[in-house]
Amino acid sequence: MANIKLSFEEMWEKIIACDRKYDGLFFTAVKTTRIYCRPSCRSKKPKKINVEFYDEIQAVEKAGFRACKRCQPETDVSPSIRLVQNVVAFLVHHYRERLVLQDIADHVGVSPFYLERIFKQETSETPRTYLEKIRVDKAAYLLKSTELTNLEICYETGFQSSSNFYKAFRSLTQCSPSEYRKLNKE
Template structure:
């Protein structure tokens, strides 16, 4: 949660709250205010709890204001993508899950996230692959399926497009760098 908060990712807004012990103010994870020190921060999963603990809502990110129905749909779609990234995910399946048409979902997703569900999923898969390449000794093939690609060729293609290196070359580079 701390890392998400540092990145200022809007995806997690509403899923948890960041409370700052020194100011007694709580924020959305995406708040643009200056980041407090890690030791001064507490995380809460719901608003009632954080308010009961005596925190007031931040004026800047307004965590007490509910998100629009559109934002909520996009957030549900993002959660669905996260939880199903290692399966075959189609736009139709995501749309059915959140209860709108595929066309409508793609349109509002673009508005909120500035990218399509497909590209977003691709990016998440590659981020996970990078993590596995750096921190495990799993083979490229294992990683390919673990992060949800159907075939090694599509894994290589997408990885190369986003990282400008093959998975193999990326791992070698990381190993050389840490030696």
């Protein structure tokens, strides 16, 4: 890993700002707790005099520090990315079910507020709009490959009402399900 040549003060500013752009470029070690973190860690900030910075994970671990359980700096993927991956996998496997944010949050073990915030931060959309896209993708596939009616496809893909189905489908494909079927029949 390239040494980024930031001063102590610059690195301190990055951890106070929880700047994710610097994750992996340096690590913050807290002398009093013997724990090290990513620059983006949201844990309570230590006193400045108790902080040391390391450019490489091997160096911080060799110095006797252990990884923070919250930000998991020893992994390649941040905990928020892992959370989003778990949510997406859950949505793909349960898209047919009637899901509310609380169900999804319960599955991944976080609060609905936290889930929505992290998911939007990482994907620029909410779990609900992501689920809608999965359902529309499944509906488009069924329109092309089956003889099911639009209403059967609506319920098969987890939509709770035909009006929601038509609205979501048109919004994402710029045509109605019937028009889509005519244009894409195999």
